[in-house]
Amino acid sequence: MCQSNTLQGPDLHTGKWLQFPQLALRRRLGQLSCMSRPALKLRSWPLTILYYLLPFGALKPLTRVGWRPMSRVALYKSVPTRLLSRAWGRLNQVELPTWLRKPVYSLYIWTFGVNMKEAAVEDLHHYRNLSEFFRRKLKPQARPVCCLHSVISPSDGKILNFGQVKNCEVEQVKGVTYSLESFLGPRISTEELRFSQAPPGNSFQQQLVTKEGNELYHCVIYLAPGDYHCFHSPTDWRVSHRRHFPGSLMSVNPGVARWIKELFCHNERVVLTGNWKHGFFSLTAVGATNVGSIRIYFDQDLHTNSPSYSKGSYNDFSFISNNNKKGIPMRKGEHLGEFNLGSTIVLIFEAPKDFKFHLKAGQKIRFGEALGSL
Incomplete structure (x- = not known):
């Protein structure tokens, strides 16, 4: 049998006022739970924004009747x-x-x-x-290219992180890492890239290293909206392959990069891979909010920020052909591409163990200045 508690006297009116809103809210939340996920997200989005913006926890009572706000990360990811x-x-x-x-x-x-x-x-x-x-150009003398060091900064910006790649992971900012394979995508099985003939059981990181005794290094440079938006070749190398990952265009501001794990793997990016004198070399231009336009000067087939794409997809293009078996040669300091606003460039390359960075985390750097040398 169902038991009910009857309210007497003044408690009767109090009980009605306390119980009716909860009952109505529970029914409404039950209706929301039957909606499709996109419709539910659309309905919940404005309420979640108010939940985080209104002072004194004004909407906190809603959580007591079954409603749960989206997390701040999920809310941000749902922004178009x-x-x-x-x-x-x-x-x-x-x-x-x-x-x-x-x-x-x-x-x-x-x-x-x-x-x-x-x-x-x-x-x-x-x-x-x-x-x-x-996309304004600079005066020729504004950015002298350092000739004494083997790798220079490809752009103006701020050094977020640098060092050896360890355990197949790269730091996007201090303490927040992402998978090397998720970022670059599956290994390219093109002979001209001269990947090491490592056994299949070796890690993705070990498969990228082509010469015995070498290590894999990385450097992350954040371009703020006020920085010079073009980027250049960081060394003398040959670009053999381009891989384009359509994806989100979330902000790559260091504050957001600390907040969202594997942010660089979620965002749209263009990965250029090839070889320099010490082996494997790659430069990745990562898109960001309002920076859907990534342009590579020698790649007229590249089109970024298209209206639709399949999540997790990517497309490859090889610069190796019967007529051009060496790829695209790039000289240190040569114009390579441009962003539309501010963004991030990630260098991942192979070098001997005595390679040294001449950097400090958080320092400002300008195109042409030294990143590191042997």
Whole structure:
């Protein structure tokens, strides 16, 4: 038999006011639980935002009747960053009236600390739209290329992490790692890349090392919105292969990189792999919010931030052909590509054990300055 507690006197009215909202909320939450996952996420999203924004835990009572807010990470991942980035790209292409250019660009310069004295064209009226301003070139003498060291910085930016790759993992920021194989994708079985003939049982890291006694190194450079947006070849090498991973376009700001595990593996990225004089060498341009446009100058077939893609997919393109068996030769300091705003570049390469970085974590660096040498 069902038992019920009857309320007498003044408690009757109090009980109704306490029980009715809970009953109604439980019924409503029951309806939500029957929805499809996308519809449920759409309904829960505004409520979750209010849950985190409103002071004094105003919506905390909802958790007592069965509602659970999305985690902050899940909430951030549900933001349509690819759509926003494409919209931003369209906005960047809109030609600004001449009278509006200086105020708009001056605000950006002031906000992000851009040094326009280094720009090849300092006159702000010259840049017809935001895209041209972001892709501004520098004066030739603004970034002298260091000839004394074997690897230079491919861009302006901030050093997030560097060192030897250990246990098949790379640090995106201090204490937060991601899988080397997840980041680069499966090993490319192209003979021209000269991968080591390691037994299949060896780790992915060991399979990338082509010469006995060498180690695998990495360096992560974060480009802020105010930095010079082009990137260059960090050494003399040959690019044999390009792998494009469509993906999310979450912010790669160091604060977000500490927050989201394997952020670089989730984001859209373009992996260039090849060889330098010491063996395997790769440069990866990682996309970010409003940086769906990654351009590689010698690769006209590359198209990033397309409207649709399959999660976890990637596409490969080989620069090795019957007519060009050596790939694309790149000289140290040569123009390689550009971002649309700010982003991240990850270098992963093979070098002898006596290779030394000349860096400190967190330091600012400019294109052409030394990263490391033998």
